[in-house]
Amino acid sequence: MASKVIHALYTDDDILLQxxxxxxEERYYIEEVFTPFPVHxxxxxxxxxxxxxxxxxxxxGLIGLTVSIVMMNYIMIEDWPQDIGxxxxxxxxxxxxxxxxxxxxxxxxxxxxxMVITFYMRSRLWPFKKAENPDVRTTDxxxxxxxxxxxxxxxxxxxxxxxxxxxxxxxIDKQDDH
Amino acid sequence: MYTLPSKLxxxxxxxxxxxxxxxxxxxxxxxxNTAEVKEMMASSHDDGHSVEATHNDxxxxxxxxxxxxxxxxxxxxxxxxxxxxxxxxxxxxxSSLYIACFLFFMISLGVLAFYAIQIASQAGWSPxxxxxxxxxxxxxxxxxxxxxxxxxxxxxxxxHLFVWADPEVIAHDKLLQxxxxxxxxxxxxxxxxxxxxxxxxxRQISLKYSRMQDDATDGKWFKKSFKISxxxxxxxxxxxxxxxxxxxxxxxxxxxxTLYGWYVxxxxxxxxxxxxxxxxxVLKSQGYLEYVNDSHIHDxxxxxxxxxxxxxxxxxxxxxxxxxANIPEEVTYFVTRIEDFKLPFFGxxxxxxxxxxxxxxxxxxxxxxxxxxLAGIVILLGHYVDLFVMVMPATVGTSWYFGIPELSSVLxxxxxxxxxVFTALTKAPLLAKGNPFIKESKNFHY
Numbered sequence: 001m002a003s004k005v006i007h008a009l010y011t012d013d014d015i016l017l018q019x020x021x022x023x024x025e026e027r028y029y030i031e032e033v034f035t036p037f038p039v040h041x042x043x044x045x046x047x048x049x050x051x052x053x054x055x056x057x058x059x060x061g062l063i064g065l066t067v068s069i070v071m072m073n074y075i076m077i078e079d080w081p082q083d084i085g086x087x088x089x090x091x092x093x094x095x096x097x098x099x100x101x102x103x104x105x106x107x108x109x110x111x112x113x114x115m116v117i118t119f120y121m122r123s124r125l126w127p128f129k130k131a132e133n134p135d136v137r138t139t140d141x142x143x144x145x146x147x148x149x150x151x152x153x154x155x156x157x158x159x160x161x162x163x164x165x166x167x168x169x170x171x172i173d174k175q176d177d178h
Numbered sequence: 179m180y181t182l183p184s185k186l187x188x189x190x191x192x193x194x195x196x197x198x199x200x201x202x203x204x205x206x207x208x209x210x211n212t213a214e215v216k217e218m219m220a221s222s223h224d225d226g227h228s229v230e231a232t233h234n235d236x237x238x239x240x241x242x243x244x245x246x247x248x249x250x251x252x253x254x255x256x257x258x259x260x261x262x263x264x265x266x267x268x269x270x271x272x273s274s275l276y277i278a279c280f281l282f283f284m285i286s287l288g289v290l291a292f293y294a295i296q297i298a299s300q301a302g303w304s305p306x307x308x309x310x311x312x313x314x315x316x317x318x319x320x321x322x323x324x325x326x327x328x329x330x331x332x333x334x335x336x337x338h339l340f341v342w343a344d345p346e347v348i349a350h351d352k353l354l355q356x357x358x359x360x361x362x363x364x365x366x367x368x369x370x371x372x373x374x375x376x377x378x379x380x381r382q383i384s385l386k387y388s389r390m391q392d393d394a395t396d397g398k399w400f401k402k403s404f405k406i407s408x409x410x411x412x413x414x415x416x417x418x419x420x421x422x423x424x425x426x427x428x429x430x431x432x433x434x435x436t437l438y439g440w441y442v443x444x445x446x447x448x449x450x451x452x453x454x455x456x457x458x459x460v461l462k463s464q465g466y467l468e469y470v471n472d473s474h475i476h477d478x479x480x481x482x483x484x485x486x487x488x489x490x491x492x493x494x495x496x497x498x499x500x501x502x503a504n505i506p507e508e509v510t511y512f513v514t515r516i517e518d519f520k521l522p523f524f525g526x527x528x529x530x531x532x533x534x535x536x537x538x539x540x541x542x543x544x545x546x547x548x549x550x551x552l553a554g555i556v557i558l559l560g561h562y563v564d565l566f567v568m569v570m571p572a573t574v575g576t577s578w579y580f581g582i583p584e585l586s587s588v589l590x591x592x593x594x595x596x597x598x599v600f601t602a603l604t605k606a607p608l609l610a611k612g613n614p615f616i617k618e619s620k621n622f623h624y
Contacts, residue, residue, distance in 0.1 A: 054540075054541065058539070085502050085503070085504055086504055087504075097494075097497065097498045097501055097502070098498070098502060100494060100498065101498075
């Protein structure tokens with residue numbers, strides 16, 4: 001079945017946010033919203049699930065910490081022990097203060113980089129990927145809401161969207177997913 | 179308007195009375211001559227009291243101890259050793275008093291700095307908390323005066339806390355002779371008076387502007403407050419640094435650290451913000467501060483979390499460089515602490531870093547009041563231990579113990595702090611309604 005979607009364009013983030021709330025109250029289904037910048041509170045208004053990026057970041061941080069400990073233990077204690085600063089103890093725990101900067105940096109490094117990579121993968125972003133946003137104006141100063149018409153009356157939905165402050169409404173045949 | 183609940187008032191007075199009794203008891207139970215020390219040590223052999231550790235000490239290592247002012251003449255001699263312990267034990271109630279007094283003083287000073295930062299940065303989230311901060315800074319005046327008195331007693335060598343104040347020690351100490359142009363009784367006292375005068379003056383003036391702004395029709399008083407806050411912050415960061423050398427670092431006058439001022443500041447500001455959060459939640463639980471919401475608590479908790487890490491960063495930076503370089507005159511500071519103060523020295527890192535970082539890491543937990551209270555209490559206790567480890571090794575040495583003098587000093591100043599702060603909160607409406615950012619602050623959400 002070729003379902004149709006409506007593209008409603010807005011020019012103000014506050015109006016968009018109000019519109020999203022009203023559209024959801026009317027129980028129309030919002031497929032996606034494209035904005036030129038992050039709109040504070042939009043995720044809550046759209047009813048998106050809470051992000052789990054924080055917990056992945058914590059796990060990546062722990063991995064980084066572990067890697068740094070194992071790495072420093074191998075480099076400085078096991079493989080090539082040296083007498084630095086008159087501390088030839090060759091024991092990890094006794095030399096630990098010297099490794100703390102490395103432990104800290106690798107924790108941050110792993111948490112940050114793996115978090116960004118996770119975010120890209122989760123958002124299906126990769127180099128040379130074709131842009132998904134349906135209207136180039138959403139990269140400048142317009143906000144675009146995609147509403148699935150489903151079994152609703154297209155005329156009625158369009159009228160309702162105009163009431164919420166949409167400046168332009170177009171009916172689009174839904175394309176297959178990439 | 180806030181009215182002081184009679185129960186809270188009674189609680190504060192009870193704390194002060196119990197604390198005062200304990201402080202007196204602490205002074206009375208101090209031995210006055212070496213014969214009594216001998217007796218105490220003999221009886222404490224059985225119960226493993228920490229005095230025993232002193233007794234077994236190798237005297238050559240005790241030689242560098244500054245506590246008693248006889249560093250040069252300590253030999254393996256029973257009487258000299260007893261005298262050494264006697265001076266340590268006599269220092270103990272004074273040191274306890276000094277630490278507790280400074281803890282609550284630094285809380286109000288930290289809040290004052292935080293308040294100035296909020297005004298100077300024109301922060302939009304915090305104006306609903308301004309009256310809480312103004313209430314806490316009211317402790318600056320009584321706390322500062324008591325601090326000045328205690329400092330005077332030490333700086334003029336009445337209670338022998340500062341080894342640099344003892345003319346006999348200076349006579350045998352080349353380094354202290356060189357430093358005596360800066361480290362002398364009147365020098366420290368005059369600087370302390372200038373610093374306290376400046377801080378209290380800013381506190382009073384900004385308070386006046388804040389109250390005037392309540393009924394103002396334009397932002398005139400806010401602008402004045404902005405200017406004076408920016409000026410105060412410049413004055414503060416210099417004076418705070420010098421204050422930390424004079425009041426704390428000079429306990430070990432041979433040792434110095436260039437980031438000590440920042441280190442003390444980090445402890446100060448984290449305690450201050452924690453106290454803002456605790457007082458706010460107390461007032462909220464009594465039904466006041468209707469405009470303070472979860473997001474304000476969330477922001478305070480973020481600051482507690484962040485400044486705890488900042489404190490650890492400075493603590494570790496100071497430690498690691500000295501530990502790695504291993505220069506004898508520098509490293510003794512940490513050798514003393516790790517050998518004689520192992521539990522408090524490492525315990526405070528757990529309390530000030532590991533506990534808050536784990537408890538306050540999750541975003542949602544920063545909005546759960548009892549989580550923030552729990553973390554806050556541990557942070558405040560942790561910074562008490564931090565001060566303990568800054569002061570005690572130099573004054574009491576191996577004769578340290580956490581007992582009646584320490585506990586009652588904390589109770590006394592806690593009672594005084596609660597009494598002064600919550601009385602000051604009754605003096606003005608709890609909402610700084612004239613602040614130009616008050617609407618933004620009321621609507622603040624995360």
